[in-house]
Amino acid sequence: xxxxxxxxxxxxxxxxxxxxxxxxxxxxxxxxxxxxxxxxxxxxxxxxxxxxxxxxxxxxxxxxxxxxxxxxxxxxxxxxxxxxxxxxxxxxxxxxxxxxxxxxxxxxxxxxxxx
Amino acid sequence: xxxxxxxxxxxxxxxxxxxxxxxxxxxxxxxxxxxxxxxxxxxxxxxxxxxxxxxxxxxxxxxxxxxxxxxxxxxxxxxxxxxxxxxxxxxxxxxxxxxxxxxxxxxxxxxxxx
Numbered sequence: 437x438x439x440x441x442x443x444x445x446x447x448x449x450x451x452x453x454x455x456x457x458x459x460x461x462x463x464x465x466x467x468x469x470x471x472x473x474x475x476x477x478x479x480x481x482x483x484x485x486x487x488x489x490x491x492x493x494x495x496x497x498x499x500x501x502x503x504x505x506x507x508x509x510x511x512x513x514x515x516x517x518x519x520x521x522x523x524x525x526x527x528x529x530x531x532x533x534x535x536x537x538x539x540x541x542x543x544x545x546x547x548x549x550x551x
Numbered sequence: 552x553x554x555x556x557x558x559x560x561x562x563x564x565x566x567x568x569x570x571x572x573x574x575x576x577x578x579x580x581x582x583x584x585x586x587x588x589x590x591x592x593x594x595x596x597x598x599x600x601x602x603x604x605x606x607x608x609x610x611x612x613x614x615x616x617x618x619x620x621x622x623x624x625x626x627x628x629x630x631x632x633x634x635x636x637x638x639x640x641x642x643x644x645x646x647x648x649x650x651x652x653x654x655x656x657x658x659x660x661x662x663x664x665x
Contacts, residue, residue, distance in 0.1 A: 445591065468651055479555075479641055479656035480594075487651055526593060530651070536599075536607060538584075539654065543593040 438463050438531040440542035448548040455499075455514040457545045459527030462508065468530040469510040470539070471501055475523045483525070486510065497521070522549045553577050557642050557657035564632040564664045572627040572660050574642030581647040583625040584654070587611065587638040594641065600625055601647060632664045 443458040461467060468487050472480040484495025491503040497520075501512045510527060527542040558573045576583065584599035596609030600619040614636060616628040625644075629636060639661050643654040 470653075479658050480643075480654075481656065482653040485653065536601065538596055538599065538609065541586075541594040543591060 437533070438467065438529050438540045440527050440529055440540055442525075442527050442542035442545050444545055445543065446546045446548065448550060449517045450550050451519055452516050455512070455517045455521065455547065457512040457525050457527075457547065459501075459510045459512065459542060460508055461510065461527075461529045463529065463531075469501075469503060470528040470530075471495065471499070471510075471512050472526045472528060472541075473523050474526065474544075480526060483512070517547075517549045519549050519551065522547055555642055555644055555655050555657035557640075557660050559660060560658070562660060562662050564629070564662065566632060566634060566664060568632050570629050570632065572629075572640055572642075572662075574625045574627065574657060575623050576625075576642075576644040576655070577623065578644060578655065579622060580644035580655070581622070582654075583619065583642065583644045584609070585615070585617065585625070585627045586641045586643065587636075588641060588659075589638050597627065597640075629662075634664045636662065637664045638662060 439462040441460045470485045471483040473483045474480045484493050486493045486503045494500045499514045524544045524546045526544045528539045555576045581602045585597040586594040595611045598617040600606045639659050641659050642657040645654040646652045
């Protein structure tokens with residue numbers, strides 16, 4: 437079964453600083469990879485996804501992530517943090533078992549942006 | 552389009568009570584799922600459905616029942632509520648290939664069991 441590890445349950449950055457949120461997955465077969473964002477008291481919304489093709493994926497709000505097969509990683513970055521980026525971020529990978537597909541989520545990283 | 556809607560937004564139950572969390576989507580998505588979100592645990596899959604009449608268990612199915620009589624609706628039933636079921640519940644839907652496509656999430660139901 438797939439597992440997803442997000443390093444750091446809390447990350448704090450200053451406004452304007454680089455944001456780096458780490459995600460590693462367990463599968464040796466390249467899966468489909470996602471980052472979702474959850475703003476306070478809301479549901480999750482898709483930030484970006486990797487299915488096939490270019491390994492550097494651009495998402496909404498200036499975020500991007502790079503799929504590195506050799507490192508089984510899919511880290512999320514943004515060059516310059518904004519106060520509105522404060523939220524919880526979840527990495528997810530697809531898993532296929534017995535013909536059915538599911539998403540497996542990491543435990544989440546809460547991003548705080550300091551003025 | 553309303554997207555994915557969930558009712559109620561908040562609910563307090565006493566131990567042993569039963570209730571149904573409602574979920575509906577208007578995007579004609581085949582795949583629907585229920586997750587629970589607990590602090591430090593991320594989202595864990597409870598049950599999912601790949602179409603009307605077809606449901607399957609996820610990672611944490613005990614204490615919950617589902618059925619899917621229409622494409623639009625996917626209710627989650629708590630049979631006999633326990634304090635361990637205190638959580639935030641999210642319903643989500645997507646086109647069938649959930650591994651490839653975005654899941655659309657509802658706003659959540661915050662459930663407290665006393």
